[in-house]
Amino acid sequence: MTFTLAVDAMGGDFGPRVTFNAAQQILAERSDLSIQFYISSSESTWLESELSQRAAACSSTDFSDIQSRFHIHYCEQFVDMSDKPSHALRRKQNSTMALALKSIANNEAQACVSCGNTGALLALSRYTLSTLIDVDRPAMARDIPTAGKPLLMLDLGANIDVGADGLYQFAILASAWRKAQGVKKPKLGLLNIGKEASKGTEEIRLAGQMISELEGIDYVGFVEADELYQGELDIVVCDGFHGNIALKTSEGLLRHISQQFDLILQSSVLGKALSFFTNPVIERFKRQLDPVMHSGALLLGINGLVVKSHGKSDQEAFYQSMRYTLAEIELGTAQRLADEMDRLSA
Template identity: 40%
Template sequence: MADLTLAVDAMGGDAGLPVTVPAVKALLAEHAGVRILMVGQPEPLAEALAQHQLSDHPRLQVVPANDVVLMDDPVAVAMRVKKDSSLRVAVNQVKEGRAQAMVSAGNTGALMAVSRFVLKTLPGIERPAICTAIPTQTGHCHMLDLGANVDSEAEHLLQFALMGSALARALGQPQPRVALLNIGEEDIKGNELIKDAARQLQAHPQLHYTGFIEGNGIFAGEADVVVCDGFVGNVALKTMEGVAGMFSHVIREQINQSWWRKLSGLASLPILNGLKQRLDPERYNGASLVGLNGVVVKSHGGAGEKGFLFALRVALQEAERNVPALIQSALAASSPETP
């Protein structure tokens, strides 16, 4: 791993410092070449660093920021009032070339708006998108957009496809299969937006477009990149979380039903733990804001230390492979053919 610097919004997320500081400590231990700019309110941050024996870490530097964007702050407040927030100052580090990526568990809307304002979008990109890895039966796929854009047009879906494909290639898929999320696999299904987008993806020489995919096909591993409007993608993502949560709830309920079940629950712990590990949402934490002039990764607001560490690793990988440059060259190569 080359010498890289990550800017971390130390204050963001439901928990803030108690999650971000130990996760950063773990990352520093994992990667000897990595430097961290820890952005936050100086006093509580110094205290948390001291508590984790990080006060004098040679590869960690504190960058002061006096404000904090709250999880329910309107975007306008993050943009116009809290200009000295840890979120914004961390994005500034990327803009000013002091860091190659930034990570925040803060307010998604604020992070998108600030990143877009500070870093700007790549040439040819109208709308950045949110992209994350989703576990499937055979491994994982990348899905976008997950909520940055509602009411996307067909051209936006094409851009999402190009960006997702470049990201998947950067992360090791040589020829990612790109599919369009729809309510049926037949050509006649879906609304006008989807039919129009399908024509554009089909015609694009740079994409390995494989056709429509349904909600259940995502998990069967039928595609490497799943493209959709942000409204639909966000509903699908939250639905996954909801179903997974219900499974855990019902498993606990079943185990607690009788002493015999408690005993068999004990016996089945390796299986349930294996299940948990394979599908653990923390392992899939870290959504990329793609289409920007810089690497920005959003951690789930409720992620724990382990989840935040996964988000840090995503940022590191994307910075190492310079995903924004890869996306830009994918777009540039394809622009003559784009309608």
Template identity: 30%
Template sequence: MQIAVDVMGGDYAPDEIIKGAVESISEIEGKILLVGPEDVIEEKLKDYNYNLNRLEIIDAPDVIEMDETPAKAVRQKTDSSIAVGVRLVRSGKADALVSAGSTGAVMAGSLLKLGRIKGVKRPAIATVMPALEGETLVLDVGANVDSTPENMVQYALMGNIYAEQILHKSKPKVGLLSIGEEAKKGNELTKETYQLLKELDINFIGNVEGRDIFTTDCDVVVCDGFVGNTILKTAEGLSKTVFEMMKEELEASLIAKLGSWFMKSSLKRLKKKMDYAEYGGAPLLGVNGVVIIGHGSSKNKAVKNAINVACESVERQVLDQIKENINERTGRADE
């Protein structure tokens, strides 16, 4: 297996990306292709000891800046790390691409070079969020805004497969995010989508609400990309705030400080559980190749996780399964 890693993507690129990629070599079976300006990568690699047989540098001298229009930049800068990365996937030289770069640029590059899976109208970004026990897959979290009910149905199908294969859930419970459990609650989009999901041969459990993400009531939450992205950022912000408040509280009194010393490891474990970087690696489902988008603030740990997700997606043949499933359903729908 060969995983291409976009060395130039993300707030902490290239240092943390290279660090995570090098660290992951010993954890995965296969080879890492570091994609970015050769001179930069070579310079950074001097800091590490690594198995040369398991690492390859693929030169991609162009750099896309965060303030460039993603689609335009990817088209113009054909030697950017993202453009080169998706080309590696298209040609079969890489089995998957991991990038923590601009979501828009990764999307645009993937659509341009890999295209969509036949039958898929719009790709979706799926993300795993921590639940009280286990985890919940939420999609779309930002590939599209203004989705149609047909788009939402495809998110549900792709999420269903991903949850089965990667999160190891049997008959995943698929819920539609709305503002009340009753079928009639919601906006135009969710009310129409509800009727379509009801007809599918998946374990559709009806409408769910934001709070259900964090419980075991639901394995896959389907929503429009605007709503999903908002949820994700709200959860990130709140989670960060709670820990900051906790820190303030604990530092406010000596006795609390003493207490917190006793429970250091417990608090650390809790923080780890809530840490979205731990869950790094959101698959871009629906494009014709395995593409994993890392969080913009990915550090080495998140990069390693994203690489693991990429490997598992390849091993479990998620792409082929989505292809089969979407064609089957699309076929059925046409009958």
């Protein structure tokens, strides 16, 4: 079986060189993969030069094999990180992002990966691919590592202000996704400032009542942020404002801990000696917690597989986003999602 990814090469803080290098990296590893690479025509000079340099440096057989599966599409436009979603929707239909999404609609690719403007990606995805039946607001969802099983957290920034109905819909979406992955009775919590029934806003309390009536899930009620990494939950639901803050605070804390750990080990002779013997274990531990290794968030509720990589993605982060996307294609979760949603909503 062969797979095809559409890559929006533009957007992000580090430009298209990151997406290009990541694409070449994964193509070298996966002979069953092809990439439709959508890039601004203004980047053609350096890209053609880079390809020429690679051709000279690699064996002709290896280079020819990889490039035969790397299809470049030069586009007139690209979505800037500062573009409003409405502007991208009205004025950027020939952009790298829009055309990458259209390749899914035209059955030319099985999924799209982008590190571009989140709001624009959401708006263009809804316009190009539509949403699943009964989904008003797609959510940005991502698995985060915990002490036990991965935790699916949503929304992470696609919907800043969400009422009870929106949170209820996120619970259905996430539960259906987990069930499509094979989890028979997902354990779900609603993020709040306390576990007591009286805590939180009126909308959160109402959402909790609605979610508690869902069949086929194990709803544990309200959960606090310090419970996220215990490894007991399959899903935590929240609005995009609080979800984004919680996620980025966690990522910042993990980077801080990693940096402090290195400083402590290098601050004494004993620490340096210890790090020499334990370095492989330490690096494996840090790699397991590194947000880069868990890069890639789903636009859950879109009628197609669209993955948003972080705007600050470097080559490794974008590469991991593509690996994650390929894993989801292979599992076929997106194809089973609609059926599971029908069962939960019945």
